[in-house]
Amino acid sequence: MGSNWMPADAEKQLRTRAAHDGERLHFQFRWDQPDPGGWIHDMLVYHEGEWRQFATPSPWVSGDDEHTGFYEDRLSFFLDDGTVRGFEEFAGWLTAHEGMRSLPSAAAPDEVEAHPHYGERLEKSDIQKFLPQACAGEWWEGDWREVRPPGELRAMKRRGEFLDLPMWRAHRSDPVGFGTDAYVLDYRHADDGRRTYTSQNWDAGSGPELMFDPDVVNGGALDYHAVSNGEFPTQGSGTYALTPDVTVPFDRNVAEWEGAMIPRRPLREPTGSAADWTASGTWTGEEWVVKMSRQLSTTDPSDTTQLTPGEVYLWAPAVHHGAGKRWHWTGYTHRLGLGVTPERRADLPPPLTAHKVDPAPTAAAVDWDALPTHTTPLVFPGIQSWTDLVEGPNADAVRNLETTMWALHGRAED
Known part of the structure; x- marks a missing residue:
């Protein structure tokens, strides 16, 4: 696939239902997918x-x-408690930067391997998602070559300055009944423990x-x-x-x-924080129906956003189909209320409510038909990155958080 390649559908509609029972958060996701074999x-x-x-x-x-x-095929979402600056306004675009793999500007493997943090410390040969705040300079600059020292990154992680990134994978996690779990700070790191594959x-x-x-x-x-x-x-x-x-x-x-x-x-059964999310998906022949569930409070808050009934969080979903990396449909940031309806901002999409339900040990035990469906657009981002946004025609408004991706895409008038 070349850098100018586009999918047949530039937009997908994700249909989401959310619930909590005071102990667990549950999701049901549905999206059209007529191609078999995912x-x-x-x-x-x-x-x-x-x-x-x-x-x-x-x-x-x-x-x-x-x-x-x-x-x-995969479904993932970012989850944040409001700590990460810029995430509410710019969702996953905040994590894609010049030098990242699959972008035309992707850093050469030998350059990454020679870097004291990414190459020598993390033993990586590519640059993946990261937060601009993980780098020195202004909060929005995001130059991976200027990543902060390990002590500063650990302090950010302790303060919760990372994006939680759960994922359902049709092959690499679904057959064992779990999702996978990661977080984004200076890199996309797997949660502690043993993942499903x-x-x-x-x-x-x-x-x-x-x-x-x-x-x-x-x-x-x-x-x-x-x-x-x-x-x-x-x-x-x-x-x-x-x-x-x-x-x-x-x-x-x-x-x-x-x-x-x-x-x-x-595949294998996961352990530790990597096993926080149970997940299962069914392909109906026309759509995927995916259910995911986790404890509100987990054993490792250092890599997982902790949740409390009555509070509001930030949530931004994405769907992959048939390929990895930048070939996906990504969503805007929504406010997610646990048992409460969040206040609507005009420059953000409609909020999502996780409705209170009777105790449910798994997502399959929730009566989903009794809950409303929240439909939200997912768009193909192409090769646009955070670097393009903070250096483009709307640079000042982006850097000062005076606009949002929802508004830049002309959806605030909807």
Whole structure:
């Protein structure tokens, strides 16, 4: 995909219901998605005598007859208690900066690896989402080369100056019944604990470490040619992910055949703060219906926004389909009230209320049909970044927080 590539639909409508029972926050999300196969992700395929990685993007994204990749569908959202300056006005645009991966200005891997913080301390080779406040200078500058010292970043984290980032993943988390959890400060960091997926080692000659149990999946692998022709394993009840109950060591005598396809990402049950969110999704043939739930108060407030009934928080959702990184539809910041209706600002979208319900141990236990639906637009952001906003024609208004992304997109008149 080139930098000028655009999806067929520049906007999606996200239909959200929210609830809390005094102990847990629950969400139900729905959005139209007619393309099947969004639960297939990042596969290793035996092709013409060697193993190859067939990853991003999915065929309906690239439009390429010679496509090979598969990438899962995802839903994510930022959550904040009002501590992060500029988030209410600019949502996820606040976290995308010059130098970030997938932008034309993406920093070269060797430049990142040579950086004392990103390369030497974090052992990264790319720049991902970060807050401009994590960098020296004016609060809005956001030059990753001038990231603050570790002590200052730790102090920001203790003060709650980060964006909580839960995510439902159709392949890498859904089959084990959880979401994944991260936070954005100087980088997009995973929460403490063990997340739902890892990566198996592999090479072109010897293949992967793991495969499907051949008693469960014939031949120990999916058939790439069948899947490419649209014969997808049934979402939710089919076998398409390396969950612990169907995974065995790789045996080339069983699973090395033309078109044999094995996920690169084995799954596992998460632990610690990484396991805060339970999540499940169902593809109906026309739309995704995703439910997510977590405790209001968690065991690790250092990387998770703590929630209290009667208070108002900030929430901004996004949806990925068929590809990662900047190929997504992103939402504006909404005020989210837990049992209360937040005051509406004219330059922000309508607020969302998490209605009080009877005790519900999971999101599936909530009577969703009894709750109103909040519909909000998600837009394709292209390659526009925070850097473009603070250096563009509306720079002064953006830097002084005298406008919002909702207003800049002409929606304040709606």
